[in-house]
Amino acid sequence: xxxxxxxxxxxxxxxxxxxxxxxxxxxxxxxxxxxxxxxxxxxxxxxxxxxxxxxxxxxxxxxxxxxxxxxxxxxxxxxxxxxxxxxxxxxxxxxxxxxxxxxxxxxxxxxxxxxxxxxxxxxxxxxxxxxxxxxxxxxxxxxxxxxxxxxxxxxxxxxxxxxxxxxxxxxxxxxxxxxxxxxxxxxxxxxxxxxxxxxxxxxxxxxxxxxxxxxxxxxxxxxxxxxxxxxxxxxxxxxxxxxxxxxxxxxxxxxxxxxxxxxxxxxxxxxxxxxxxxxxxxxxxxxxxxxxxxxxxxxxxxxxxxxxxxxxxxxxxxxxxxxxxxxxxxxxxxxxxxxxxxxxxxxxxxxxxxxxxxxxxxxxxxxxxxxxxxxxxxxxxxxxxxxxxxxxxxxxxxxxx
Amino acid sequence: xxxxxxxxxxxxxxxxxxxxxxxxxxxxxxxxxxxxxxxxxxxxxxxxxxxxxxxxxxxxxxxxxxxxxxxxxxxxxxxxxxxxxxxxxxxxxxxxxxxxxxxxxxxxxxxxxxxxxxxxxxxxxxxxxxxxxxxxxxxxxxxxxxx
Numbered sequence: 001x002x003x004x005x006x007x008x009x010x011x012x013x014x015x016x017x018x019x020x021x022x023x024x025x026x027x028x029x030x031x032x033x034x035x036x037x038x039x040x041x042x043x044x045x046x047x048x049x050x051x052x053x054x055x056x057x058x059x060x061x062x063x064x065x066x067x068x069x070x071x072x073x074x075x076x077x078x079x080x081x082x083x084x085x086x087x088x089x090x091x092x093x094x095x096x097x098x099x100x101x102x103x104x105x106x107x108x109x110x111x112x113x114x115x116x117x118x119x120x121x122x123x124x125x126x127x128x129x130x131x132x133x134x135x136x137x138x139x140x141x142x143x144x145x146x147x148x149x150x151x152x153x154x155x156x157x158x159x160x161x162x163x164x165x166x167x168x169x170x171x172x173x174x175x176x177x178x179x180x181x182x183x184x185x186x187x188x189x190x191x192x193x194x195x196x197x198x199x200x201x202x203x204x205x206x207x208x209x210x211x212x213x214x215x216x217x218x219x220x221x222x223x224x225x226x227x228x229x230x231x232x233x234x235x236x237x238x239x240x241x242x243x244x245x246x247x248x249x250x251x252x253x254x255x256x257x258x259x260x261x262x263x264x265x266x267x268x269x270x271x272x273x274x275x276x277x278x279x280x281x282x283x284x285x286x287x288x289x290x291x292x293x294x295x296x297x298x299x300x301x302x303x304x305x306x307x308x309x310x311x312x313x314x315x316x317x318x319x320x321x322x323x324x325x326x327x328x329x330x331x332x333x334x335x336x337x338x339x340x341x342x343x344x345x346x347x348x349x350x351x352x353x354x355x356x357x358x359x360x361x362x363x364x365x366x367x368x369x370x371x372x373x374x375x376x377x378x379x380x381x382x383x384x385x386x387x388x389x390x391x392x393x394x395x396x397x398x399x400x401x
Numbered sequence: 402x403x404x405x406x407x408x409x410x411x412x413x414x415x416x417x418x419x420x421x422x423x424x425x426x427x428x429x430x431x432x433x434x435x436x437x438x439x440x441x442x443x444x445x446x447x448x449x450x451x452x453x454x455x456x457x458x459x460x461x462x463x464x465x466x467x468x469x470x471x472x473x474x475x476x477x478x479x480x481x482x483x484x485x486x487x488x489x490x491x492x493x494x495x496x497x498x499x500x501x502x503x504x505x506x507x508x509x510x511x512x513x514x515x516x517x518x519x520x521x522x523x524x525x526x527x528x529x530x531x532x533x534x535x536x537x538x539x540x541x542x543x544x545x546x547x548x
Contacts, residue, residue: 122486132420132421134423134453134454140510144533145498147512148487156479253458264478267507
């Protein structure tokens with residue numbers, strides 16, 4: 001099985017809460033699309049595919065995005081306006097390229113969380129109606145129990161996980177502190193003030209056991225990623241960043257996006273989840289093993305989600321991630337640098353798109369002070385198992401095997 | 402198996418916090434309003450399931466019957482809300498929400514009436530129904546009287 005797609009252009013804004021509160025999603029999008037085209041050395045007329053992630057009211061839906069940005073495309077798509085589809089968007093772009101639906105696909109995430117109508121978990125939030133769906137909210141919300149806001153679902157699952165594997169909650173601090181250190185080296189990050197362990201441990205609980213620094217920062221911003229075939233990408237202005245392997249998002253009775261399989265959220269079954277190690281589709285496609293990954297970016301809306309993503313990506317066994325991240329392993333010079341732009345906790349929560357941009361910058365050696373030395377591969381993954389593996393130019397599928 | 406019902410008083414009418422009554426879940430909500438906690442039992446594989454769903458997730462059968470639960474169970478997991486997200490719960494902050502593991506395997510998320518406790522996994526709880534303005538009841542949990 002092969003994949004022959006590559007990122008040829010990328011651009012983003014800086015990220016911050018309410019940063020674009022007085023702008024429109026389209027206006028911000030126009031800037032990053034122009035910048036991504038310039039980065040790729042492409043003309044606007046060459047874009048013939050468009051996938052929008054996060055539509056109205058926070059962002060602009062694909063139809064108005066195409067018409068107001070003057071894009072004439074022959075392939076367009078837009079998933080449900082939830083963050084979990086970052087990898088899915090890129091996979092669909094790669095598949096569209098593979099079968100000739102398009103030659104250059106623009107993946108566009110331009111939206112303002114400041115326009116969501118209020119905090120997650122509150123009635124004025126534009127997505128509150130989803131909490132009342134048959135089967136409950138997308139993060140397990142049960143409003144009549146007073147159980148709203150996505151972090152509550154993570155908190156409920158995390159309590160089981162920490163109890164089951166006898167993990168001290170204090171170990172979570174390493175994620176917030178490490179990611180903040182990275183963010184101080186990232187001029188685009190929302191949270192650049194250094195964070196101390198004292199500040200972390202003295203911070204307030206939002207939904208116990210999770211503290212405010214275990215929560216991501218919802219930001220306004222935009223990221224544009226242009227994907228094309230590996231052949232076309234060789235003619236780009238910048239070195240291609242190759243998509244070496246991927247795998248899709250899992251769904252079903254035992255999958256809960258804010259937790260890990262086996263923890264028994266609602267009626268999900270209780271069992272001993274076995275992290276799959278290197279025997280996964282993405283590694284087989286890429287001809288790589290987990291140890292070949294030079295940097296990992298994960299969906300870290302709340303810090304426990306990072307532990308579950310690390311385990312599901314095969315970097316350690318179930319229940320071991322909280323110990324695994326200690327002692328510098330995820331630092332800039334560690335064995336597996338993690339969320340190197342600050343992640344959702346400190347760079348800002350734009351559903352993973354800043355982290356995709358970070359992988360491209362790292363693999364082009366454009367990451368400035370936070371550059372991971374000699375990074376050849378980068379991985380994006382979530383606790384639902386969906387993932388992407390990228391390689392810098394010259395690293396072809398199987399090259400490291 | 403009728404469960405105790407307590408009245409819940411709100412400043413307003415919190416109808417928008419309750420899921421719509423549908424052809425699938427109508428027996429569940431109707432039973433709650435008369436003091437019974439029902440769940441579905443698959444007539445093919447005999448497994449219980451919750452929340453209400455039209456197909457057995459374990460065997461695929463659409464044949465079900467309704468079974469009443471005793472409401473006895475234990476704390477499976479819990480969180481404590483320190484921030485108010487819903488005005489209807491503002492006066493209760495900080496409050497605890499638990500996942501209760503009920504008898505016969507069903508797990509339900511609900512508020513714990515006791516606010517000043519540190520729950521422990523495995524602690525026994527009993528189900529109480531809270532009647533909301535408009536007449537519908539929702540399950541909440543209590544440590545007192547639990548077996």
